[in-house]
Amino acid sequence: MLPEENGTEEMNMFELKLSDFLLSDTVRALHASINEEWDSLQLSACQTAAGRALWKHIIHDPVADILAGEKYLRNLHEKIKKDKLSNAREISGVILAVRTLWFDSNIESALNSFNCGENQVVLLGAGMDARTYRLSCLKESNVFEVDFPKLLQMKATLLQAAAGFNNENQKLTLKAKSVTRVAADIRDDDWLEKLQKSGFIPGRKTVWVLEGILYYLSHIDAVQVLKTIAADCTLTHTVLLADFMNKSSTTLSHSTFHFYSDWPDHLLPTLGFSDVKVSQIGDPDAHFGLMHDPLNLFNRLRNLPRSIQTHPDDGTPCCRLYLVKASGFPQQTIP
Numbered sequence: 372m373l374p375e376e377n378g379t380e381e382m383n384m385f386e387l388k389l390s391d392f393l394l395s396d397t398v399r400a401l402h403a404s405i406n407e408e409w410d411s412l413q414l415s416a417c418q419t420a421a422g423r424a425l426w427k428h429i430i431h432d433p434v435a436d437i438l439a440g441e442k443y444l445r446n447l448h449e450k451i452k453k454d455k456l457s458n459a460r461e462i463s464g465v466i467l468a469v470r471t472l473w474f475d476s477n478i479e480s481a482l483n484s485f486n487c488g489e490n491q492v493v494l495l496g497a498g499m500d501a502r503t504y505r506l507s508c509l510k511e512s513n514v515f516e517v518d519f520p521k522l523l524q525m526k527a528t529l530l531q532a533a534a535g536f537n538n539e540n541q542k543l544t545l546k547a548k549s550v551t552r553v554a555a556d557i558r559d560d561d562w563l564e565k566l567q568k569s570g571f572i573p574g575r576k577t578v579w580v581l582e583g584i585l586y587y588l589s590h591i592d593a594v595q596v597l598k599t600i601a602a603d604c605t606l607t608h609t610v611l612l613a614d615f616m617n618k619s620s621t622t623l624s625h626s627t628f629h630f631y632s633d634w635p636d637h638l639l640p641t642l643g644f645s646d647v648k649v650s651q652i653g654d655p656d657a658h659f660g661l662m663h664d665p666l667n668l669f670n671r672l673r674n675l676p677r678s679i680q681t682h683p684d685d686g687t688p689c690c691r692l693y694l695v696k697a698s699g700f701p702q703q704t705i706p
């Protein structure tokens with residue numbers, strides 16, 4: 372396989388260069404407290420940021436490395452190096468790179484579909500996502516980041532430190548119109564109320580971004596969150612962007628993953644969404660030039676009907692990640 376088939380041509384596989392700022396006492400101390408105090412759910416935010424930092428030739432995230440921290444960068448770098456040396460068909464992190472780019476491009480097209488006017492973008496389980504510093508398509512958007520209080524507090528501290536760091540080459544500039552961090556647990560009944568108290572306006576065109584979050588919730592909680600968003604759809608044009616695991620994917624870690632849907636295109640209309648479009652990693656709108664090898668895991672899966680749970684060639688579970696876009700519009704009342 373050619374190196375560029377995995378999109379790794381610009382990635383120096385054998386040396387991990389960490390910035391002086393990342394290695395400074397301040398940032399190291401902050402990440403030491405993260406590693407001591409956070410649970411695995413919250414730490415998944417740093418792992419995600421590490422993926423974006425190490426696929427930086429594809430995802431231009433100015434703060435992903437600072438938000439990820441040294442430990443997760445080193446761990447993932449080791450995995451990528453091993454994959455590279457063994458000529459693996461899938462390089463660690465590629466799924467995250469594709470997923471990130473899919474959300475980026477769908478956020479942009481959803482905002483374009485609103486045809487100007489005031490709009491909002493809500494990142495549920497925002498973690499260490501730095502889209503507000505990455506995406507210029509957010510320049511007219513009020514962005515709300517919802518996550519646990521201690522995660523959002525730490526994110527703000529790290530970003531403040533990064534902004535204060537004297538690096539003229541990499542000035543940290545907010546690209547969104549505004550960003551508001553909303554501390555809430557989306558399993559609780561009051562998260563929407565907290566969002567509204569923070570300035571979210573029901574009835575204003577909204578893109579809801581649920582990236583890497585639904586499968587950490589129980590079935591009941593995930594469906595309730597989706598229903599709450601669907602209720603907002605009755606007021607205005609709304610776009611939901613979310614990734615769903617199928618049932619087999621949750622077997623990768625029974626203790627971590629709970630909610631799944633093999634058929635989000637059937638589920639979402641029952642909750643109040645319309646125009647549901649389901650993509651899989653490797654599909655024409657979800658490969659971004661990173662999935663050329665027809666024999667890689669994702670392309671092999673795409674060629675099998677979605678109802679098949681076990682791969683006929685080797686008996687392995689068909690672990691799929693669905694990238695889903697759905698819309699909601701107010702009901703047209705007939706005069």
Ligand SMILES: C[S@@+](CC[C@H](N)C(=O)[O-])C[C@H]1O[C@@H](n2cnc3c(N)ncnc32)[C@H](O)[C@@H]1O
Pocket residue numbers: 412413415416419420495496497498499500517518519522555556557558581582583584587
């Ligand atoms: C895998 S990370 C993904 C973060 C972010 N969406 C991204 O793509 O970078 C999952 C995030 O969901 C957050 N999360 C999980 N359960 C949550 C809950 N019940 N309420 C609020 N946030 C939650 C975690 O704290 C973590 O930041």
